[in-house]
Amino acid sequence: MNALFKLDEVGKIKLGKKAWQEQLQKKPAGLRSGKETFTTVSGKEIEPLYTPVDINDFDYTDKLGFPGQYPFTRGVQASMYRGKPWTMRMFAGLGSAEETNERFHYLVSQGQTGLSTAFDMPTLMGYDTDDPKASGECGKCGVAIDTLKDMEILFDGLPVDKLTASMTINPPAPVLWAMYIATAEKRGIPREKLGGTIQNDMLKEFIAQKTFMCPPEASMRLIVDTIEFGTLEVPRWNTISISGYHIREAGSTAVQELAFTLADGIAYVQAAIERGLDVDAFAPRLSFFFNAHVDFFEEIAKYRAARRMWADIMKNRFKAKSERSLWLRFHTQTAGCSLTAQQPFNNVVRTTVEALAAVLGGTQSLHTNSFDEVLAIPTEEAATIALRTQQILAEETGVANTIDPLGGSYFVESLTDQMERAACEYINKIDDKGGMLKAIERNYPQMEIADAAYSFQRDFDEQKKIMVGVNKYVIDEEIPVDIYQTDEALEDRQLARTNEVKNNRDQKRVKQCLERLGEACTGKDNVMPCLIEAASAYATLQEMCDVFRKVFGIYRDPGTF
Amino acid sequence: MARKIRILVAKPGLDGHDRGARIIARAFRDAGFEVIYTGLHQTPEQIVSAAIQEDVDLIGLSSLAAAHLYLFQKVIDLLKSQGADDIMLVGGGIIPEKDVDKLKAMGVREIFPPGSSLEAIVDWVHKNVKPR
Numbered sequence: 001m002n003a004l005f006k007l008d009e010v011g012k013i014k015l016g017k018k019a020w021q022e023q024l025q026k027k028p029a030g031l032r033s034g035k036e037t038f039t040t041v042s043g044k045e046i047e048p049l050y051t052p053v054d055i056n057d058f059d060y061t062d063k064l065g066f067p068g069q070y071p072f073t074r075g076v077q078a079s080m081y082r083g084k085p086w087t088m089r090m091f092a093g094l095g096s097a098e099e100t101n102e103r104f105h106y107l108v109s110q111g112q113t114g115l116s117t118a119f120d121m122p123t124l125m126g127y128d129t130d131d132p133k134a135s136g137e138c139g140k141c142g143v144a145i146d147t148l149k150d151m152e153i154l155f156d157g158l159p160v161d162k163l164t165a166s167m168t169i170n171p172p173a174p175v176l177w178a179m180y181i182a183t184a185e186k187r188g189i190p191r192e193k194l195g196g197t198i199q200n201d202m203l204k205e206f207i208a209q210k211t212f213m214c215p216p217e218a219s220m221r222l223i224v225d226t227i228e229f230g231t232l233e234v235p236r237w238n239t240i241s242i243s244g245y246h247i248r249e250a251g252s253t254a255v256q257e258l259a260f261t262l263a264d265g266i267a268y269v270q271a272a273i274e275r276g277l278d279v280d281a282f283a284p285r286l287s288f289f290f291n292a293h294v295d296f297f298e299e300i301a302k303y304r305a306a307r308r309m310w311a312d313i314m315k316n317r318f319k320a321k322s323e324r325s326l327w328l329r330f331h332t333q334t335a336g337c338s339l340t341a342q343q344p345f346n347n348v349v350r351t352t353v354e355a356l357a358a359v360l361g362g363t364q365s366l367h368t369n370s371f372d373e374v375l376a377i378p379t380e381e382a383a384t385i386a387l388r389t390q391q392i393l394a395e396e397t398g399v400a401n402t403i404d405p406l407g408g409s410y411f412v413e414s415l416t417d418q419m420e421r422a423a424c425e426y427i428n429k430i431d432d433k434g435g436m437l438k439a440i441e442r443n444y445p446q447m448e449i450a451d452a453a454y455s456f457q458r459d460f461d462e463q464k465k466i467m468v469g470v471n472k473y474v475i476d477e478e479i480p481v482d483i484y485q486t487d488e489a490l491e492d493r494q495l496a497r498t499n500e501v502k503n504n505r506d507q508k509r510v511k512q513c514l515e516r517l518g519e520a521c522t523g524k525d526n527v528m529p530c531l532i533e534a535a536s537a538y539a540t541l542q543e544m545c546d547v548f549r550k551v552f553g554i555y556r557d558p559g560t561f
Numbered sequence: 562m563a564r565k566i567r568i569l570v571a572k573p574g575l576d577g578h579d580r581g582a583r584i585i586a587r588a589f590r591d592a593g594f595e596v597i598y599t600g601l602h603q604t605p606e607q608i609v610s611a612a613i614q615e616d617v618d619l620i621g622l623s624s625l626a627a628a629h630l631y632l633f634q635k636v637i638d639l640l641k642s643q644g645a646d647d648i649m650l651v652g653g654g655i656i657p658e659k660d661v662d663k664l665k666a667m668g669v670r671e672i673f674p675p676g677s678s679l680e681a682i683v684d685w686v687h688k689n690v691k692p693r
Contacts, residue, residue, distance in 0.1 A: 136628045209578075458679070461680055
């Protein structure tokens, strides 16, 4: 039989639990749990005790199976971390390409196993440093990339054929990816050897992170172009990282993060199939990105539910045949919004707990936040502690020795089931609205998240939700912390470099490349080959994005609250 | 009947982190103020022009992408040059302690760092802002 527990046990356990509860009621009031309800950080009510009754109809083979087997609840790979430890991938981007390159080299020398790039706001929005809208923002929360020249410096001396590189870039993702491919090919590394990820998930930008350029439909077209191009020409590249991280940071619950992320995934798969791609050709290169918030068990349940749900969606909704198409592979970042500016060293502890949840939840790759990330770009010292946190988890604690060690826990299994049910309800609602694109146009996920964020803030104000050092155990004294300083002269240096590149390139070739890009955008040709050509000719990021804006139009924030 | 306090909540620059701005906009509305939220990606020019057109008493700027010194100064300069510097200005978001004094010296009346309670912010408005 499959059930975890014999049926005749269930009656006994129910009786036993009743007796236990009665016994508890006889205790003096102070020792009872009282009337207070206990909830997860997302507001989900939690029982004082879980027993086999809470997972009564549990079928081991159906619900869990084995690692590397459908429905992948216990992990996508058969050997998990014994076969391959998770990739330690610290998100880094500071000021200039030179400085960020130096940080990359440092992190690799300290044992980091993958690269992850943070870009500054103008780059993320598709503007060059010399655009008036970019004034004052150059290099402030990431690296400024205007042309291929910057990209060449950024990855200088790094073995891009061996290390995978992740780029957190969304509206101009095709452009930055084109620059990366052009940089590698100039160094003699063919595109089929390149491994890495572009975030490239615009739906969650409209929903949560709010860096956008073109309207949703056009954004989807560009994303499908990248999926198609990657499938044909850059087979080791993850063409999208379908991201719940930012949904959660915007204040969603864990269930909303899970549901909206998978609903976004459904929309991308649907769009790629509509383009004529075979689901098994592209689905193995889809990747995911989740938050690791501070509620330990809720997060673990979320990752486990995510894997099971995605496997079901791919198998039954999209009829994928290849096993790899069913894999939900994901990167995790600890929760920026759980960090506190007050008593910032406490953030090391929060990050450790969050990272542990990600590891026990079976993540493929992890960024641990630096304790000073709530104050500014991390200093080298803070980033090192964050990397060491992962290394301690991986190599000292033994937590990665056993696969899915919490599998079978009454609590975790029950929570995983509940998470799945609640997320499925959301996905059904989104299906009823005609899919995620339509739901976004109706402001549905945006307002659901705004409600959750407001409700958390109210609970925080009323001390129903505690943040240590902020609304409890507050001290007046300020804790001195060294903060990273952006070099104020950086903007001028960047302007000078971009100018020099613009003055010394073959202007005629740039013009032709941009014209061809415009034709591809207006017609149906894939934009990627044109972008790689334009990037190689040192067309700037904004020149290419301006073509997108001209053809597709600009999306404006509706400004609802 | 006394006119309600009118507040413009705005996100200057390219920063898309609007969780705080939208929460505070709701809190102001729930507190009985009239709230205008500009939406994202506003230039200082757009913000000042909206503040003047909407005849607000207070502008709340939210910044989480480290460009506050530059962008807040621009808003202040524009308010002055357009004779609207009687509109009070406050800010919130990821603003390092060392920048708070600089911002106050520029003319920002108050900075609400991460962890500020909604109640405290609303109270501050009641105490410090009078309908013009």
